[in-house]
Amino acid sequence: EPEVTQTPSHQVTQMGQEVILRCVPISNHLYFYWYRQILGQKVEFLVSFYNNEISEKSEIFDDQFSVERPDGSNFTLKIRSTKLEDSAMYFCASMMQGHSPLHFGNGTRLTVT
Amino acid sequence: EDKVVQSPLSLVVHEGDTVTLNCSYEVTNFRSLLWYKQEKKAPTFLFMLTSSGIEKKSGRLSSILDKKELFSILNITATQTGDSAIYLCAVADSGGSNYKLTFGKGTLLTVNP
Numbered sequence: 001e002p003e004v005t006q007t008p009s010h011q012v013t014q015m016g017q018e019v020i021l022r023c024v025p026i027s028n029h030l031y032f033y034w035y036r037q038i039l040g041q042k043v044e045f046l047v048s049f050y051n052n053e054i055s056e057k058s059e060i061f062d063d064q065f066s067v068e069r070p071d072g073s074n075f076t077l078k079i080r081s082t083k084l085e086d087s088a089m090y091f092c093a094s095m096m097q098g099h100s101p102l103h104f105g106n107g108t109r110l111t112v113t
Numbered sequence: 114e115d116k117v118v119q120s121p122l123s124l125v126v127h128e129g130d131t132v133t134l135n136c137s138y139e140v141t142n143f144r145s146l147l148w149y150k151q152e153k154k155a156p157t158f159l160f161m162l163t164s165s166g167i168e169k170k171s172g173r174l175s176s177i178l179d180k181k182e183l184f185s186i187l188n189i190t191a192t193q194t195g196d197s198a199i200y201l202c203a204v205a206d207s208g209g210s211n212y213k214l215t216f217g218k219g220t221l222l223t224v225n226p
Contacts, residue, residue: 031212042216042217042218042219043201043203043216044216045213045214048213089154091156095212098212099145099163099212100161101147101158101161102147102158102214103158104149104155104157106154106155107154107155
């Protein structure tokens, strides 16, 4: 069964460094998302992306965050200058069309020290 | 602000027991309610419910939605140790072309042999 793949599975970085989290959504899906889950807390929406542009973003998704779909298969989340509070599990998700379920990747655990 | 509340937050049962997990919600533009199972990493999709009163079933799992009372239940019969996981309820909200999920905190189910 096709799945969403994310790399790396775990990333450790120092405060202030830039990180790029990578995702390959399911190939015929059209909608792409990033969510995050801080340890022990809810899964939170960050951003949705459709038709090569951001369709919605949350308050968490400030100027330090950006997303890109550079080549028609990868979908990346960049954090320009990481903060300690960015430590979380970041999930990529994709959806074929409106009203269908989101399918999540296994996540990247980001640890900012 | 959209809100999803799950109960109980945790539950410990013995193999063979039947469990009922609850999810209530408040959302501005309701599209659907989804249940996911989260073991170590990715939330994996279980059910998507859009209509009241229609039970969805998959093996020992079933779920139903009440759009009048704004809640859903997930039932698991004849529980097995492999059912141990966090069960997440999420509501899909769409304003215009946007579509995103708001998650509850989850119910941690532990099934003991």
